Amino acid sequence: MKINIKKLTTTAKIPTRGSEYAAGYDLYADITKDLVIEPHETAKIGTGLSIEIPDGYFGAVFARSGLAAKQALRPANCVGVCDSDYRGEYIVALHNDGTQARTINPGDRIAQLVVMPYLAVEFNEVSELSDTKRGAGGFGSTGAN
Template identity: 40%
Template sequence: MRSAGNADLPLPAYATSGAAGMDLRAFLPDGPIAFVHGQLELISTGFHVALPPGTEMQIRPRSGLSLKHGFILPNAPGTVDADYRGIVMVGLYYLGHEGFTISHGDRIAQAVIAPAPQYQVAEVDALDDTLRGSGGFGSTGLS
């Protein structure tokens, strides 16, 4: 469903036949946002979604916007739950130093629809042993 005033943006779509993610565009009816280093903005896509039960929409960075221009998504991947009906929003954090402007309609993120099963949680007295055990945070080395 489109937000009010969002008649000009295309629906989220895959850019190529092999793309895993649909491009999400900035809905900025009040004009562009000129980012400076360290700026964080929550940007509307102008769309609401209804996902199938048992799925989620993962909001991920676009590689070009990240690597070429210095944008990250601070909560990547973001999750849109199947029962959420609000506007899909994207948090953009700018790490670049040159300044960069995001305009209405610019592709700012990508969305991947993925399975999200729910499991029952059970308390146990012990866990099975594995080769890794409790080693974490680099315990398996770099190479």
């Protein structure tokens, strides 16, 4: 599948994969100087890219596992959803869950983009839903830890 992508700046980097079978494509910080994210704060970081996701798909912006595990940095909304009709700049709201300030340098990998299909549905309002063994049992109701 080919996806159209537009560089909005001369410094923007096209997303890359870390390996041949990686599902995620690394997104890079398109900033002009170092950016410090203080503990428990969020910074919006542009990628300098606009992406034309095909109809029937969306761009899911996930944390990079190394950045999350080693530096406590993750997308503030945990998973960003970029709809196929969005044509603006992809911006990652990166949150620092740690106790130390973290620095993002120009060109750092800040998140990963996974292009995923979705189902368009219609909701049908009813007065009752079908019965199941679990029923309305919520958190912890199946005995899982």
